[in-house]
Every structure is written in structure tokens, then in C-alpha cells.
């Protein structure tokens with residue numbers, strides 16, 4: 001099975017590799033903002049199309065639950081939460097009784113290009129089969145979120161998102 005993941009569009013570039021039980025996704029956001037506060041339709045989109053992600057656990061400095069956090073968080077962190085929730089869905093759909101995945105997201109734009117995220121998710125061997133499907137579905141959701149924000153942004157620097 002191919003454990004190398006890759007995706008590119010006008011909006012995002014992602015590559016991922018799995019090694020020693022840990023998936024490392026590198027995500028480069030190509031639109032000119034990197035936080036959901038510039039994507040004001042994000043919360044409503046998720047509430048309507050993927051509400052379970054709003055209930056996912058989040059460990060952050062301010063102790064905000066993800067339902068609050070999602071209104072003002074980095075796009076890489078949003079991706080991490082959706083990806084983990086989709087992984088859980090895929091695993092349960094497959095027949096497992098429960099599913100738990102842990103992830104975290106880092107960025108350092110002094111070292112990396114602006115908008116680059118490093119997303120890490122712990123993946124046990126038995127869960128490798130869910131990676132490809134979850135990757136594709138998460139990207140689909142994120143592209144839809146960006147599309148759904150095209151007309152809502154109040155950011156004067158907003159670059160219209162175009163989906164191929």
C-alpha cells in the first residue's frame with residue numbers, strides 16, 4: 001500500500017508520509033490568509049455539513065472547545081481536526097466499535113514559508129488502510145469550506161478562491 005500522500009490545487013499543497021507510527025503532513029496554504037477568522041462561513045458550513053467535528057476534543061492554550069476555537073484558528077489546525085474526525089468515521093464504518101486518533105499542528109514562519117503547517121497524527125499499523133480515503137475526504141471538505149467563503153470574506157486582502 002502506498003503511504004505517500006500528495007495533493008495540489010490553487011488553494012493548497014499537501015504531502016504526507018507515514019513512518020514509525022506517525023503521519024507527517026506538510027501543508028502549504030496558497031491563498032493569502034491562514035486563519036478561519038478570515039473565513040467567516042467556516043463555522044456555519046461545518047455546523048450544516050460536518051457537525052461532529054465541532055465536538056472533537058482540542059487541547060489549546062485558552063482551553064477553548066473546538067466549537068469556539070474553530071471561529072478563529074489556523075487552517076492547518078482546522079485540517080487536523082477534520083482529518084482526525086474523518087479517520088474515526090472511516091474506522092467505525094469499517095466495523096470497529098470505537099476510534100481514537102491524536103494529532104497536533106505546528107508552524108514556524110520564521111523557518112518555513114508563510115502559510116506552511118506541519119500536521120502530525122499517530123497512526124497504528126492497523127489504521128493505515130484508512131489514510132488515503134480520509135486524506136481525500138478531508139481535502140474535499142476543506143476545498144468546499146474555502147469555496148463557501150468566497151462571498152463572505154470581509155478581509156480587504158481576500159483573494160477569491162477558485163476551485164477547478
Ligand SMILES: [Zn+2]
Pocket residue numbers: 057058059060077081
Ligand atoms: Zn485542536
